[in-house]
Amino acid sequence: MKGYRVTEELLAGFAEHLREEERSGGTIEKYLRDVRQFSVWLGGEEATRETTSRWKEWLLELGYRPRTVNSMLIALNRFFIFAGWQECRTRYLRIQRQMFCIRERELTREEYERLVETAQDLGKKRLALLLQTICATGIRVSEVRYITVEAIQAGRADISLKGKIRTILLPGKLCRKLVKYAKKQKIVSGEIFITRSGRGISRRQIWAEMKALCWLAKVDPAKVFPHNLRHLFARIFYQVSRNIAQLADVLGHSSIETTRIYLVSSGAEHIRRLEQLRLIL
Incomplete structure (x- = not known):
C-alpha cells in the first residue's frame, strides 16, 4: 500500500x-x-x-x-x-447507545441558576446575560454573534450554519433584559455581546469567564462549559413539550438521533426509575 x-x-x-x-x-x-x-x-x-x-x-x-x-x-x-x-481510513469503534450520562458531567438547573446569580453578584452583567441567552434559546456558542440589536427588536434571530438557515424565537423577558443592557452599553446595532474594542466576544473568552465563576458558585468546573447550557435547555424543553422532532428543529439538528444524545438522563435518575420497579423483595 x-x-x-x-x-x-x-x-x-x-x-x-x-x-x-x-x-x-x-x-x-x-x-x-x-x-x-x-x-x-x-x-x-x-x-x-x-x-x-x-x-x-x-x-x-x-x-x-x-x-x-x-x-x-x-x-x-x-x-x-x-x-x-x-x-x-479506519473503522470507528462500535458503541452501544448510552442509556444515561455521567452525573458528574450533567449541569443541573440549580447549578445554572447559581452561576447566573454569582455573575450578577460580581457585577458581570454581560456574562450573566450571556449564560441566560445560551440556556434560554439553546444556541451554540458559535451562534452567539447572531444575537443582535436587530434580532432582539424583532424577537427572533436568523441563524446561518453549514448552509442552513433556522429561525429561533427569543423569549420576551430575555429581549427586555438585552434591550436594557444594550442601551446602557450604548450598543445601537449589531452584536450584543461584544468586547471593549467592539469585537464579538470569542468562544475562548466565554469559556474562560464561565470557568472563573465555578469556585464562587460552588459548581464543579467539569460541568461548566457553553455546550452544557445547550444540553440543559434541551432537557428542560423536552420535559415541557415532549416533542423530540420540534426540539431537533430548534437545536438545528439534521438527525433526531443527535437530539436523543442531548436527552440522556443522569445515572441517578436511572437508579430512581429502577427503584420504582420494586422488583427486589
Missing part, C-alpha cells in the same frame, strides 16, 4: 476546505488539532490503514473515552477523504 505524509500545506488546504463547507471555527480548530496529534504520533512515519488502526488502539490505551476516540477518527477520516487517501 502506498504511504502518505501529513504536511502543513495539506493541513492548510484542509482548513480552507472546511471553511468552504461552512464548518464552525471550533470544528475546524478541533479537526486540525486531531490530525496534527496523529501526525506527531507518526513521528515521520507514513500514514497507512495500519498506522491509523494502531493510533486508535494507542488512544484507548491512554485512557481516552471511546466517544472521544471516535470524534478524533472522524476528523482524521475527513482529512484522508480530502487528501485522497481513502485507503488510510
Whole structure:
C-alpha cells in the first residue's frame, strides 16, 4: 500500500476546505488539532490503514473515552477523504447507545441558576446575560454573534450554519433584559455581546469567564462549559413539550438521533426509575 505524509500545506488546504463547507471555527480548530496529534504520533512515519488502526488502539490505551476516540477518527477520516487517501481510513469503534450520562458531567438547573446569580453578584452583567441567552434559546456558542440589536427588536434571530438557515424565537423577558443592557452599553446595532474594542466576544473568552465563576458558585468546573447550557435547555424543553422532532428543529439538528444524545438522563435518575420497579423483595 502506498504511504502518505501529513504536511502543513495539506493541513492548510484542509482548513480552507472546511471553511468552504461552512464548518464552525471550533470544528475546524478541533479537526486540525486531531490530525496534527496523529501526525506527531507518526513521528515521520507514513500514514497507512495500519498506522491509523494502531493510533486508535494507542488512544484507548491512554485512557481516552471511546466517544472521544471516535470524534478524533472522524476528523482524521475527513482529512484522508480530502487528501485522497481513502485507503488510510479506519473503522470507528462500535458503541452501544448510552442509556444515561455521567452525573458528574450533567449541569443541573440549580447549578445554572447559581452561576447566573454569582455573575450578577460580581457585577458581570454581560456574562450573566450571556449564560441566560445560551440556556434560554439553546444556541451554540458559535451562534452567539447572531444575537443582535436587530434580532432582539424583532424577537427572533436568523441563524446561518453549514448552509442552513433556522429561525429561533427569543423569549420576551430575555429581549427586555438585552434591550436594557444594550442601551446602557450604548450598543445601537449589531452584536450584543461584544468586547471593549467592539469585537464579538470569542468562544475562548466565554469559556474562560464561565470557568472563573465555578469556585464562587460552588459548581464543579467539569460541568461548566457553553455546550452544557445547550444540553440543559434541551432537557428542560423536552420535559415541557415532549416533542423530540420540534426540539431537533430548534437545536438545528439534521438527525433526531443527535437530539436523543442531548436527552440522556443522569445515572441517578436511572437508579430512581429502577427503584420504582420494586422488583427486589
